[in-house]
Amino acid sequence: MKTAISYPTVGAMGKTGTWRVFRPSLDREKCIKCWRCWIFCPDSAISRDEYPVIDYEYCKGCGVCANECPVNAIEMGREEK
Amino acid sequence: MIFIDTANHISALAAKMAKPHVIAAYPITPQTTIVERLAEYVESGQLNADFIRVESEHSAMAACIGASAMGARTFTATASHGLLLMHEMLHWAGLARLPVVMVNVNRAIGPGWNIWSDLNDSLSQRDTGWIQFYASSNQEVFDNIIQAYKIGESEEVMLPVMISYDGFTLSHTSMPVEVPEQSKIDEFLPPFKPAWKIDVENPITHGNIVPPEPYMEIRYSMQRAMERAKKIIEEVGEEWGKKFGREYDLIQEYKCDDADYVMVTMGAISAEARFAVDELRKRGEKVGLVNLRTFRPFPYEKLKYEKMIVIDRNVSPGLGGVVYHEMKKTGKDLYGFIAGLGGVDVSYKDFERIYELAKRGKEGWYPLEVK
Numbered sequence: 001m002k003t004a005i006s007y008p009t010v011g012a013m014g015k016t017g018t019w020r021v022f023r024p025s026l027d028r029e030k031c032i033k034c035w036r037c038w039i040f041c042p043d044s045a046i047s048r049d050e051y052p053v054i055d056y057e058y059c060k061g062c063g064v065c066a067n068e069c070p071v072n073a074i075e076m077g078r079e080e081k
Numbered sequence: 082m083i084f085i086d087t088a089n090h091i092s093a094l095a096a097k098m099a100k101p102h103v104i105a106a107y108p109i110t111p112q113t114t115i116v117e118r119l120a121e122y123v124e125s126g127q128l129n130a131d132f133i134r135v136e137s138e139h140s141a142m143a144a145c146i147g148a149s150a151m152g153a154r155t156f157t158a159t160a161s162h163g164l165l166l167m168h169e170m171l172h173w174a175g176l177a178r179l180p181v182v183m184v185n186v187n188r189a190i191g192p193g194w195n196i197w198s199d200l201n202d203s204l205s206q207r208d209t210g211w212i213q214f215y216a217s218s219n220q221e222v223f224d225n226i227i228q229a230y231k232i233g234e235s236e237e238v239m240l241p242v243m244i245s246y247d248g249f250t251l252s253h254t255s256m257p258v259e260v261p262e263q264s265k266i267d268e269f270l271p272p273f274k275p276a277w278k279i280d281v282e283n284p285i286t287h288g289n290i291v292p293p294e295p296y297m298e299i300r301y302s303m304q305r306a307m308e309r310a311k312k313i314i315e316e317v318g319e320e321w322g323k324k325f326g327r328e329y330d331l332i333q334e335y336k337c338d339d340a341d342y343v344m345v346t347m348g349a350i351s352a353e354a355r356f357a358v359d360e361l362r363k364r365g366e367k368v369g370l371v372n373l374r375t376f377r378p379f380p381y382e383k384l385k386y387e388k389m390i391v392i393d394r395n396v397s398p399g400l401g402g403v404v405y406h407e408m409k410k411t412g413k414d415l416y417g418f419i420a421g422l423g424g425v426d427v428s429y430k431d432f433e434r435i436y437e438l439a440k441r442g443k444e445g446w447y448p449l450e451v452k
Contacts, residue, residue, distance in 0.1 A: 001239050001276050002302035003178045006289045013290065 011058060016043070020061035022076040024054055030073035037065035037074060084258050088219045088251035091258050092158065092184045092244075093118035095226035097128045098266045099182070102153035105133040105144035109163040110196050111248035112186040116158055138163035142170035142181070149179035150287065152278040154230065157181070160248060161188035161202045168206065174241040175210025176299060177287060178276060178306070180233030181241040182226065183211075187348065188248040189423040197424020198247035200348055200395040204376070204403045206243070210303050212310055213376040216246040217351035219256040221374075224327060231270055231317050237309045239276045247349035249424075261325055269324055307378045314375060331380035336362065337369030342439065343386040347373040347404060350394060350420075350427045357432030368436055373404065381410045388414045390439040392432070392447075394421040420447040 006012060026037075028051050038046045045059040046052050054065075066074040084091065092115045096104070104123070106116040122128035131148075135141045138159050145155040159167065164185050174181050185203050189195040203213060212233060214225045222244065229242035246252065279285065291299065314331055322328025335355055337343050346354045351372035361368045371384065389411075393402025396419050400406055405417035416439035421427040431447065438444070438451050445451045 001178055001236075001306065002295075002299045003176065003277065004288050004291050004299060005277055006286045008284055008286075 015057050016060050017055075017057045020056075020059060020079050022061040022063055023056070023079045024059065024061065024063065024066055024074045024076055026052060026054065027073045027075065030071050032071055032073070034070060036068045036070065040064050040068045082260050082262075084260050085255050086219070086258065087114065087253050087255050088216075088222045088246055089114040089186070089253065090118055091219045091223050092226060093122065094260065095223045096156045096182075096184075097122050098260075098263055099156070099227055099230050099270060100128075100154065101130050101156040101182075103131045103133065103145065103148035103155045104157065105135050105141045105148070105155070106157045107135055107138050107141050107159070107163060109138070109160050111188055111252045112158045112160040112163070112184070114253075115184060115186075119156075138166040139170055142167040142174065142183075145181045145183075146170060146174050146177065146179055149174070149181050149275070150177065150277075150279050152273065152275040154273040155181045156183070158184040158186070160186040161190055164202045164206060165190065168209070171206055171209035171211060171241075173288075175303065178239040178303070179241060180230070180239055180273070182229045182233060183241070183243050184226065185243050185245045186248045186252045187245050195423045196248065198250055198349065198394070199422045199424065200245070201422075203243060203245040204395045207377060207403070210240060210307075211377060212238075212240055212242040212307070212314075214242065214244045214374060215347045215376060216244065216251065216374075217349055217372055219251060219254075219258045220327070222246050222251065223258050223260065224321060224325070224329065225374075227266060227270060228317050228321055228329065230273075232310065232313050234273050235310075235313045235317075236274070236276065238306050238313050240303070240306055240310065245348070250349040259325075265324065269320070311378050311380065314378075329374065330383070331373075331375045331378075332383050333372040333374055335370040335372070337371065337386065339367055340369030340386065341367040342388045342390055342436065343369045343371055344390045344392060344432065344436065345371045345373065345384065345404065345408065346392050347376065348394060350392065353427060353429050354392070354432045357429040357436070360429060361433060361436060366436070376404070379407055381408065384408060384411045384413070386413060388416070390416045390418065390436060392418045392420055392427070392435060394427070395419075396422065416442075416444045418444055418447045418451075
């Protein structure tokens with residue numbers, strides 16, 4: 001029997017970072033480490049270290065993290081590549 | 082034990098005896114008394130199931146899909162416009178290979194607003210990957226519902242199953258029905274073993290994006306399951322016969338052995354056609370009847386008679402009768418009639434008339450074009 005089951009894996013659809021038009025960048029000076037960006041990232045492209053770490057190989061640039069950040073520590077700038 | 086009750090109450094009883102974990106339903110004429118009765122069973126503690134009251138039929142099917150994906154046995158019932166509102170979710174249940182069981186009480190589609198029977202509602206769901214059964218008596222309704230669980234949940238099949246029967250003609254008409262003991266039903270119907278399920282210990286995603294080649298394999302797998310379902314329907318029907326004395330196949334043949342002409346019908350009008358065959362036989366006419374019990378999978382291999390008169394209580398506008406056109410795959414001589422739409426009565430006298438017309442080589446809409 002075949003149906004549309006998939007298992008958790010990294011990057012099943014390839015390096016989706018190439019889809020990005022807007023690029024999030026974190027200002028560590030402003031970051032209060034509340035981890036809302038890490039919680040809300042729909043692609044699990046933010047991981048936890050000393051500060052949030054954005055994985056640009058998979059971040060599609062949706063901007064949810066910037067929208068959720070309570071102190072505007074994430075800025076969305078146009079991708080230049 | 083013999084019960085005398087309507088097909089709707091018999092449906093509710095059959096559903097109860099199949100012990101579903103989840104029932105999600107929305108009322109619609111002429112189906113409402115099924116879910117009313119099921120709600121009473123749950124409220125009074127006679128049935129240990131979650132009854133989910135939803136805001137639409139689309140949601141009813143979505144809830145059944147979600148519950149089935151958790152490994153629960155599910156039941157719902159609908160009719161006509163309610164079924165049409167489910168259409169998207171019907172495809173979803175089929176492609177997800179979830180054996181949801183649903184009763185559809187056949188009712189014409191509006192406008193014009195009409196609550197009487199024809200089969201256009203369920204036949205327009207023919208490509209959704211649901212097994213489709215039709216019944217011509219309340220006994221068949223009961224037997225089909227219990228068997229539907231065993232067939233749909235078979236590991237060789239894993240497809241949802243729709244049991245259809247005519248609004249009012251069966252749904253609100255009381256007939257005697259033999260109902261087996263619960264213990265005998267439990268022996269016949271083992272618990273549901275899902276082919277896949279959502280489990281927090283073993284996380285999966287279902288319905289994620291699928292590239293073209295694997296998608297085509299999913300469709301192929303579904304087609305193969307439908308083909309295998311023919312054998313499973315036969316086996317389950319035979320087992321039912323051994324246990325309960327009423328054997329079932331994909332079709333029911335009546336006085337066909339020496340017949341020059343065989344009438345082919347589906348649903349409640351088959352009971353009337355059977356009576357017409359008896360009347361015609363009294364006059365020396367060699368005529369028989371095939372009642373199509375399953376429409377999906379379509380049992381064309383079994384329709385082996387040289388001259389078949391197909392009476393469709395439905396129409397595919399721009400083509401004609403759905404069953405008539407599907408039967409062209411048999412390569413036999415076919416005479417197609419469209420009759421009984423929107424609840425127009427098709428009595429045994431009409432079947433006698435249709436038989437006489439077919440013998441003269443006529444076909445068409447009865448009685449609008451030929452009578």
